[in-house]
Amino acid sequence: MNEPIIVRAVDAITLVGGGDVGADDLEVALRHAPVLVAADGGAAPVVRAGLSPQAVLGDMDSLEAEIRDHIPADRFHPIADQHSTDFDKALRSVAAPFVLGVGFMGRRVDHQLANFNVLVRRAERRCVLIGAHDVVLAAPPEIALELAPGSRVSLFPLAPVEGTSRGLHWPIDGLKMAPGGVIGTSNRVAESHSGRVELTFFAPGMLIILPRAALGAVLAALKPDA
Template structure:
């Protein structure tokens, strides 16, 4: 792609147009201080007193009131309709990691589209912050998550994929995962470390929302 619209040496908090709680926004901004909005996510940020550094999308959801408050130089319209605003934002941001809030917990179709975007950008360290858990696309390298015994670790394939694990109650080696076949939801950690590796892109991993810092470390350490 061309030069990214947003560049940050630290994490970026990306807000979508779905529900964004004050608690989630505070948690994300504490770890990723630069606030960016995907289209109507700007309204969510402004409602919490946060001015976005940039707004990226087709601008069909951004309210006129928000548009009037945000400096024009911070608005980055991308007119094409072949991708979602979340996808447009992901491909336009360069940062060590992205915390995405307001993309899960609302409409089911929006949530599915967000998962699609995660997979399309599986090489990016992007974490969806949901009401009860976190979701991310497994990167194209092994990862190690610092969890607690009994923590739920759910695996949902969006493509045919195989892998291996250490520290899961039900090991995954030898399983042929597929969205219309074997899935791996409601697995759990047996100890304080879970290791995962997959043979190709396609797996979405979900862990408890209380493991945000551990997930950030797993996706950024050694992964660039």
């Protein structure tokens, strides 16, 4: 069954969660994704930054009254579903060229793992999570990234996945990767290569983890016409 879309945006969406939000995270995200949406408790860092979200999505169990008072009532969209996280509720309820998520990494490991799970289950949403040191996304079937030679490229499977690569120091061709089995963390762009990395995956479920400085390269690769 198709999920109802609450926020449709021609521009990309910055989605804010209630986890760690760095001093410049919102500024960086909004530069690329100007439509601001909060997932439940993510409204707090938005308001404290002097901003107002266009919508607040989630079960609304993490919002303080003082935060609510700064946001017009018609921007709250409660989603009553105790079997999913607020990140899941929000991501499945928006439609945009891509989504940048801040406040979904750091603080609690269990929350971060749950958010990674949502990334791969909602991979059609083209969402990139921004952390203090990393950017994380669910791998599409094919992706080409223009990265600096020697730059870190980590691959972590959340399901059994095989694929191919060009431009990695350690190719993944022929590897049967799986959680609890072979993984691909701490790989890197081949120093002898131009910096272009091409990845193909035969099934969904792979996370790509890159340095935060690679955000621009990731967004260029994820553009609908890329």
